[in-house]
Amino acid sequence: MTEFNLDAHIPDGPLAEKWDHHKFSVKLVNPSNRRKFRVIVVGSGLAGASAAATLGELGFEVTMITFHDTPRRAHSIAAQGGINAAKNYRNDGDSIYRLFYDTVKGGDFRSREANVHRLAQVSVNIIDQCVAQGVPFAREYGGLLDNRSFGGAQVSRTFYARGQTGQQLLLGAYQALLRQIHLGTVTLYRRTEMLDVVINDGRAVGVVTRDLITGDVVSHAGHAVVLATGGYGNVFYLSTNAKNSNASAIWRAHRRGALMANPCFTQIHPTCIPASDDFQSKLTLMSESLRNDGRIWVPREFGDQRSPDQIPEGERDYFLERRYPAFGNLVPRDVASRAAKREVDAERGVGPLKNGVYLDLSEAINRLGRDVIEERYGNLIQMYERITGEDPYRVPMRIYPAVHYAMGGLWVDYNLQTTVPGLYALGEANFSDHGANRLGASALMQGLADGYFVLPATIGDYLAPLLGTDPLPTNHQAFLDAEAEVSERVGALLGVNGSHSVDYFHRELGKVLWENCGMARSRETLEKALTEIPTLRDEFHKDVRVLGDGESLNQSLEKAGRVEDFLEFGELLCRDALHREESCGGHFRLEHQTEDGEALRDDEHFAYAAAWEYTGDNARPALHKEPLEFESVHLAQRSYK
Amino acid sequence: MKITLTVWRQSGPNARGGFETHHVDDVSPDMSFLELFDILNEALIADGKEPIAFDHDCREGICGSCSMMINGRAHGPERGTATCQLHMRKFQDGAHITVEPWRAAAFPIIKDLCVDRTAFDRIIEAGGYISAPTGSAPDGNLILVPKAVSDTAMDAAACIGCGACVAACPNGAAQLFTAAKVQHLNLLPQGQPERWERVVNMVTEMERWFGSCTLHGECEVACPKDISIDFIALMNRDFIKAQFKQRRLTGQHA
Numbered sequence: 001m002t003e004f005n006l007d008a009h010i011p012d013g014p015l016a017e018k019w020d021h022h023k024f025s026v027k028l029v030n031p032s033n034r035r036k037f038r039v040i041v042v043g044s045g046l047a048g049a050s051a052a053a054t055l056g057e058l059g060f061e062v063t064m065i066t067f068h069d070t071p072r073r074a075h076s077i078a079a080q081g082g083i084n085a086a087k088n089y090r091n092d093g094d095s096i097y098r099l100f101y102d103t104v105k106g107g108d109f110r111s112r113e114a115n116v117h118r119l120a121q122v123s124v125n126i127i128d129q130c131v132a133q134g135v136p137f138a139r140e141y142g143g144l145l146d147n148r149s150f151g152g153a154q155v156s157r158t159f160y161a162r163g164q165t166g167q168q169l170l171l172g173a174y175q176a177l178l179r180q181i182h183l184g185t186v187t188l189y190r191r192t193e194m195l196d197v198v199i200n201d202g203r204a205v206g207v208v209t210r211d212l213i214t215g216d217v218v219s220h221a222g223h224a225v226v227l228a229t230g231g232y233g234n235v236f237y238l239s240t241n242a243k244n245s246n247a248s249a250i251w252r253a254h255r256r257g258a259l260m261a262n263p264c265f266t267q268i269h270p271t272c273i274p275a276s277d278d279f280q281s282k283l284t285l286m287s288e289s290l291r292n293d294g295r296i297w298v299p300r301e302f303g304d305q306r307s308p309d310q311i312p313e314g315e316r317d318y319f320l321e322r323r324y325p326a327f328g329n330l331v332p333r334d335v336a337s338r339a340a341k342r343e344v345d346a347e348r349g350v351g352p353l354k355n356g357v358y359l360d361l362s363e364a365i366n367r368l369g370r371d372v373i374e375e376r377y378g379n380l381i382q383m384y385e386r387i388t389g390e391d392p393y394r395v396p397m398r399i400y401p402a403v404h405y406a407m408g409g410l411w412v413d414y415n416l417q418t419t420v421p422g423l424y425a426l427g428e429a430n431f432s433d434h435g436a437n438r439l440g441a442s443a444l445m446q447g448l449a450d451g452y453f454v455l456p457a458t459i460g461d462y463l464a465p466l467l468g469t470d471p472l473p474t475n476h477q478a479f480l481d482a483e484a485e486v487s488e489r490v491g492a493l494l495g496v497n498g499s500h501s502v503d504y505f506h507r508e509l510g511k512v513l514w515e516n517c518g519m520a521r522s523r524e525t526l527e528k529a530l531t532e533i534p535t536l537r538d539e540f541h542k543d544v545r546v547l548g549d550g551e552s553l554n555q556s557l558e559k560a561g562r563v564e565d566f567l568e569f570g571e572l573l574c575r576d577a578l579h580r581e582e583s584c585g586g587h588f589r590l591e592h593q594t595e596d597g598e599a600l601r602d603d604e605h606f607a608y609a610a611a612w613e614y615t616g617d618n619a620r621p622a623l624h625k626e627p628l629e630f631e632s633v634h635l636a637q638r639s640y641k
Numbered sequence: 642m643k644i645t646l647t648v649w650r651q652s653g654p655n656a657r658g659g660f661e662t663h664h665v666d667d668v669s670p671d672m673s674f675l676e677l678f679d680i681l682n683e684a685l686i687a688d689g690k691e692p693i694a695f696d697h698d699c700r701e702g703i704c705g706s707c708s709m710m711i712n713g714r715a716h717g718p719e720r721g722t723a724t725c726q727l728h729m730r731k732f733q734d735g736a737h738i739t740v741e742p743w744r745a746a747a748f749p750i751i752k753d754l755c756v757d758r759t760a761f762d763r764i765i766e767a768g769g770y771i772s773a774p775t776g777s778a779p780d781g782n783l784i785l786v787p788k789a790v791s792d793t794a795m796d797a798a799a800c801i802g803c804g805a806c807v808a809a810c811p812n813g814a815a816q817l818f819t820a821a822k823v824q825h826l827n828l829l830p831q832g833q834p835e836r837w838e839r840v841v842n843m844v845t846e847m848e849r850w851f852g853s854c855t856l857h858g859e860c861e862v863a864c865p866k867d868i869s870i871d872f873i874a875l876m877n878r879d880f881i882k883a884q885f886k887q888r889r890l891t892g893q894h895a
Contacts, residue, residue: 054775069696070762072802073706078699089782125776132778134771134831136786136795143785161795167703168798175770182766190759213751242698276671281679284701379799383701386726387673452775501686503679548691552653553752555694556686 004259006611006626009413010114015632016096019118022414023457027464034059037463038471040207040222042194042249044071046166046444047427048228049173050451056180058456063220064177064186065209067193067244067558072174075230075242076447079166080287080380082148082158083130083444085123090147094155096120103442104633106152106332107407107435108585108601110265110609113632114414115432122453123445127159129452133172137161148376149292150440152332152640158441163287163379169444173451189220193558195486197225197253197423200478204423205471208482210490212558215551217487219479221471223463224422226455227253228447231406231428233266235566235573236518237510239403240272240285246562247569250410250429258418259611259624261431262408263569264577267438267586268519269404270336273387273397274356283402284387286359287380288440291329293364293373294397296320296340298348298357308350308358308396319343319357327640334437334586334599335640337401341519342597344400356398365393401519405443407434407586408576411611411626415458416450419611422462426450431609436585490550493560498543502559505540509563509570512536517574522590526578530571534618537567572612572621579623582606594637603635642668642734646681648693649741650753658750660739670730674717675700675707677729694753702726702865705801708808709754710741715805715863723803723865743808747815747850758804760850761818767846768839769822771831790828798825799866809863812852817860819847820876821868827879837883844880 011022029037037060041052044066052064068074086099099120104111127145131137137159138146147156161168180186189209196208198219206221232247233239254260271286297316304311319339321328331339340357343349350356365373370393374381381392388398410418410425412432417424427447434442472478516529540563548554583592583599584606592600607630613622644665651658665681672680675697682692698706707724711717717727732738740754748756786794798821806817823840826832832839854873861870 050775057774068698069706069758070802073698073704075699075704077705078701078703087781125778127781128778129773129775131781131784132771132773132831134773134794134826134829136791136798136825136829137781139786139788139791141788143787144782161798164703164799167801168795171798175765176773176775178762178766179770179772242704243700244698277669279669279672279676279680281673281676282700382721383726386702386722386728389671389728389730456775501683503683545686547686547689553694553755556692 004419004613004624006411006624007413008112008626009415010112011414015113015117018114019121026458026461028460029464029467031059033467035061036467037061038063038222039224039226039459040065040220041226041228042207043074043228043230043429044068044174044177045074045076045228045230045427046170046173046447047451048226049074049170049177050448051226051228051426051455052186053173053176053180054452054456056183056185059185062180062186063189063222065189065192065194065207065220067191067212069191071177071188072170074170075245076170076444077167078242079444080163080285081150081289082160082165082441083126083169084150084157084439084441085127085159085445086120086157087124087127089145090156092155094157098155099123099157101633102153103433103439104435105638106439107437108599108638109435109603109607109630109633109635110262110584110628111435112432112628113630118454119433119446119449122449125453126445126448130169130172133176135161135168135172148289149330151288151291151330151336152439154327160289163289163377166444169448173448194249195252195561196482197256198478198482199256199420200472200476203421206474206479208479208486210486213553217483217490219474219483221474221479223466223471224424224459226424226426227410227429228426228451229429231409232569233403233406235509235570236403236513237506238275238280238283238514240269240283243282246565248562248565250425251565251569253410253418253420253423255614256420257614258420258423259411259613260408260572261411261609261611262576263573263612264580264587265407265436265585266403267333267405267407268337268401270333270340270401271359271399272402273384274351274353274400276353284383285402285404286384286397286399288333290359290377290380293376294329294359294361295363296329296357296359298343298350302347324640331640332437332439337519338588338597340401351398356400358396359399360396361392362396405438407431407436407438411609415461416455417462424455424459426455436587489561490557493544493546493557493564494550496541496544496546498545500543501545502556502563505536505544506559506563506566508536509533509567513570513573517577520588520590521577523578526574529574530578533567533571533574540564540567575621576610576612580606580610601637607635642670642729642732644668644677644729644732645737647737647739650693651750652752654749654751668729670728672729673700673725674709674711674727674729675725694755696755697725700725703801705803708743708756708803708805710744710808712739715743715808716865720862721865721867723801743804745804745807745813747807747813748804761802761804761815763850764815764819764843764846765822768835768842769826771826772835784830786830794825794828797821797828797868797872800868801866803865805863805865806860807851809859810852811857811859812855814854815847815851816854816873816876817864817868817870819843820872823876823879824872836879837886840876840879841883844876
């Protein structure tokens, strides 16, 4: 175990002034020197694309690596509902402090105050930036920006572009990125997957990638490496993440010395379309924004077989409105998910598999008219109809919670630097802003805050002293060794030639995690998972079947590497969940709940970020703690009643 | 359901390809078209045969990765639907379905059903953006955008860049994609300063890669986002106007 100084480098001074002070105190690189620095950005979603575009605009030389065929395909594209900003355009009492407070409270007091306040501060700049880029946000008739509400807030601060906000924001960042590519500041490597981070003298000096079409394993050298590679939700196999989303980049960085923080903080989103059968390949999210106008209910009677339109008002239980009158259907995600689970577990679930609850738009359709609902949610309703064959304008939608977002990720300091100097993590890949539960419409905010405003302001502090040094040549032994390891790993996966496909192992891993480390966890289930996962991992290494070769496009081979990493990461996730003897946000330990079934935190013992150190294959990871200090917000049991 | 699939297989960009036929039993009507391919691929792997390569990612119709010609139609028989959103309940039991990659000279085949759509990015690089460096923006509400303008820009911006419009076009033209991208920005107040250069640069780049538009209208039918060919008319209007409006030319030597 290494001695880590988990210093988050939080600036001194009052909360509201920390970011300004910090921007003044960090070192800068002057405009004519910036082109002498090369920064490698991995991942082209909101965080990666915005960071690469902005660094390019500043004059740095940027290498952008994405496994997609074009940067615009990154999974940020699928975000639906909106992006928060403390503009207070609605005159409903919003402020930077309120967005900060809602986010810390929504995260169940497990995030870092200074980071969250900065996030709320720059949220207003993000909207301005995106409008200037031509993001077609929804408008009022007078031409001003429109807003709607999201869970965990009593104000309307969410900006949106129909149900395609993530798509429009990503296209804005992607277009800015392509402008820089055109100007020659950014070099793009497409269909190229990062398979290792290269460390020399304790600093990140580059990455090793594999060209997914030719199989070529090559090195890229830079003065700094930025990982914006998204979250690890697919460790559960079934999630709302895109099929190719994976944890390999952050896991490889972890194996090279970057600490992994709070991996057990996974978000289960309450409104997804329930699974229909074993062939199901992924789960589809129905935006939280539907909870603005949709009412969630189940039949009062156990095992009620009637179709929903036959169930009179008095025999329906609007359980969120009943349990949480103040926030109603707009309670935070973790609270809504657990409430739905409780109803389904009590056998009041609906649908052919009894695995859902109703989300009913009929009251809103009667009140506002079908046109208004169509304008607000048309594409979501169409998506639902395509998947289920049912028409939500006539029949209530069926929804159930599903794995959606990873609050945990690589530990980063206030500058977004990991414990490896020169290695940064942005967006969902880091852990810092959402604590134990993320509020809706805050992921887009964080990705763009990190990429447009935070990293470009902080990376100079690391780069400036490196002025006059060249990136390490890629024929340096550190690169050659890493390339050899990558090639050996690829060869090993192809060489097993066992009897089960990669997907088989991924599904099995997903089942173990969902059953034992899903919406509810206990010492017993977690210990069970911790014996099952290593067994499955051994079986994978002995019995996986990856056909084809490594010299051409081979999607099974790509998946095999990602699942191999998930089989290691999943164990850490369970270990973290086992060690955290409290319930908070998305981490719900059955042993720790209040009398009415709410999450029961233990601030005395667990008000810290758990940062895990990799200590070798099959070795126990070492735990380091970053205490969380709350100077502005009073720690309290969350109440949405 | 029982389904017979005739699928294009091609081991690499320069390899000779051909059709291969497979039978899949126990198909559920609730299965998506890509899940049918998942099942077929699992069966192929079990038989020791290489699975079929196809692009896919979000599986909810927004990333634009999936790209299958299904019985000769881009994204299959249902309008306004990407391949990943197409479900087997739209087919008859016992159906024989032919699946090919996008067919267009500008989209060379990489393997099986995967094609290279880099040419789309080249069009965006040529001018598909508003130059607004980070940090330089005024308050969002200083720029008023009439709701109708914003809504129409959003209709165009809904394009997912899948390439179905090109694949469906008998000429392999990319007018619908380019028009959607041009008009999303050209309609908005923020897009005005670069409006005329944008349309000229993007159309010029488009013509380097793609065929010519003869207004067949196949693109609109194939588009999974129902983008209207009205945008092509708007783009053509802007392109012609641009010939007179290149303000930088005023007062310059010939």
